[in-house]
Amino acid sequence: MLRLRGHTDIGSTSKNANDPGTILKFRKGEIVYAQGDPATDWFEVMLGTVRTCLLYSDGHRQLTGFFYPGDVFGIDRGRYASSAEAVTAVTLRRCGRGFGEDLRPSGAPPMHSALRSALDSAHACIFLLGRRTAAERLAAFLLVTAKRFPIDKPFELPMSRSDIADHLGLTIHTVSRTLSEFVRRDLISLDSPHSVMIKDYASLQLLADGDDDADLPLKSTLPHANVNSASLTAGYGS
Amino acid sequence: MLRLRGHTDIGSTSKNANDPGTILKFRKGEIVYAQGDPATDWFEVMLGTVRTCLLYSDGHRQLTGFFYPGDVFGIDRGRYASSAEAVTAVTLRRCGRGFGEDLRPSGAPPMHSALRSALDSAHACIFLLGRRTAAERLAAFLLVTAKRFPIDKPFELPMSRSDIADHLGLTIHTVSRTLSEFVRRDLISLDSPHSVMIKDYASLQLLADGDDDADLPLKSTLPHANVNSASLTAGYGS
DNA sequence: CGCCATCTTGATGATCCTCAAAGGGTGTGG
DNA sequence: CCACACCCTTTGAGGATCATCAAGATGGCG
Known part of the structure; x- marks a missing residue:
């Protein structure tokens, strides 16, 4: 787990280590x-x-x-x-x-x-x-991550379950279980463990927002469109 | 709880609202x-x-x-x-x-x-x-807050339990209970609910660091000095 | 004096972590 | 090419922590 550094810049291709732009x-x-x-x-x-x-x-x-x-x-x-x-x-x-x-x-x-x-x-x-439940955090994480990729297509989650867990303050078990439940509810589908397809943006958004009417075991039938988070999406990175 | 704004800048003393330095x-x-x-x-x-x-x-x-x-x-x-x-x-x-x-x-x-x-x-x-338990978060919060005040003296926590809870992702109940337990363990003392005196920096630091040997019901007898958080204290504010 | 907000404390229950084990994919060696 | 080992992921059972529900204590202010 705790990868120690050592061969830090093995992969550096240019040798002028102090030049910006390397x-x-x-x-x-x-x-x-x-x-x-x-x-x-x-x-x-x-x-x-x-x-x-x-x-x-x-x-x-x-x-x-x-x-x-x-x-x-x-x-x-x-x-x-x-x-x-x-x-x-x-x-x-x-x-x-x-x-x-x-x-x-x-x-x-x-x-x-x-x-x-x-x-x-x-x-x-x-x-x-700041979100309270595992489902809320994971839903928000998936939405935020999905924005970095073309919409309405399956995308590759590059990181491991362990990475997701340590990002959200959960364990890999809870992450895995919650993802499985999302699949069961038809909110997403998992082709492979790292290939995610979001099937119900609206319900996922509701979950992320803490509106816990998404407790229905099956697919929500709400007529909402893709409500991308309104005021404060903070764009994750750039 | 959700104070809506309205009389936002009631208190403004200077009238030139657009001047920096007001x-x-x-x-x-x-x-x-x-x-x-x-x-x-x-x-x-x-x-x-x-x-x-x-x-x-x-x-x-x-x-x-x-x-x-x-x-x-x-x-x-x-x-x-x-x-x-x-x-x-x-x-x-x-x-x-x-x-x-x-x-x-x-x-x-x-x-x-x-x-x-x-x-x-x-x-x-x-x-x-990023800390996992209520005690860890609260210990870290107290240490970080105490640094803003003269050391080894009781200091006033200006914020309510509700504020602390919403800062740490807990409820006011858990905050209150955990503080009471800190008092019971002689890690801190509470003169009034807002007047805190840290009595055992070392054990509090151990708690904040996740070293959970502080499970002892009574005051720790470790001979540590005041180990202020080492590498990454990030100074809370300024 | 009494109301109100805040804080404390107790009992109960849901969520999530821990412990445990099994399934699936990949790479290496036989 | 297959077998094995290793890692990651998934899933289950049990238990600890914390949220919820509920009630009582404390202090300030009208």
Whole structure:
């Protein structure tokens, strides 16, 4: 579970490690940076999925975000507050110095964009953890994740059940059980454990919102359209 | 519970509402801004305590932070993602335009400082919610809050049990019970419901860290000194 | 003095975690 | 090519924690 770092930047293709704009590659499970490392750079995901992990002293972890192509992560000051690890094989672009002290005098805009992205990501995490039941958290997570992929098609969840559990503050058992129940209710279908097809956006949204009239064992018959979360969807990442 | 806004800026003392630097006063319970309002300004607390609240459609709320003198809040882009309310009577200073689009060309530094503060605050919230048991969350909350006040003296918790509960994802009952148990274990003492004296930092820290050897019904006899959280204390606010 | 809000405490029950085991997919070695 | 091992996922049974329901205590304020 607690993958220790060591061969951190094995996958780096370019050798000028201090140049912003360097392209880096990591294999699945490799660590981009560790919690507590000097926060010198931030990164943009070009290909693959990255997770950021907050490690607690009792060994358990809190995943603070998943980052997909176009997202940036690693905007910390001083030292990284969380580690970053490759969920799948990833290609990253090293973007620039950590903010706080000095910053590139040329462009403040990219910095601001990155900062706002980091804030959005943190808010999205709080927004998930603020929900009370396992079903609510999982429904919200699925909706938020599905937005990153083409609509109305099955999409690949790149992360493991363990990752989802540690993101939502649950166990893999509860995640698995709840997903199975979603399938039973015909809210989603699972082709493989990682291929998800959302079949009933409206009911899933109701669940995520805490309107627990979705306790019906079978498919809801509500005539709602795809009500995407109204005021505060906070866009998860970029 | 769900205080609706209406007489939002009753307490504003200066009339030039669009001037940065304006001093504002709010009475206990009044709303500084509401979730969804255009995020035109951010604020610095000069006196009192402010809470920021994320409202869910089922009516429950997630408090995303408490802000004390010197802290800033309201760094959102576009529209406020959470509302801000006066926990006590507060005096605020309106600091400047919301970031993202245009910003004062003169000083980027204050903006960066505010942003980093907002990120720290969000991380602190995640850090609390990432803990698993009620005792762990409450212990961590007490330690984080105590740092804002002179050490080794009783301090006033400005917020209600309900606020604490909604911040930690618990109920007021669990908060109250857990605090009572802390008193029973001699980890803290409660003069009044809001006057807290931390009597055993070390054991409280162990609890917060998830080292559950603190299951002893009576005061721990560990010879530890005041181990303030090591790597990632994220300073709650400013 | 009495009402009201807040806090505390108890009893009960639902949710979720823990313990346990089985199923399925993949890669490696025989 | 098959067998085995390993990891991830799923599912079940039991138990701990916390929410809910309910009632009583405390303190402030009219």
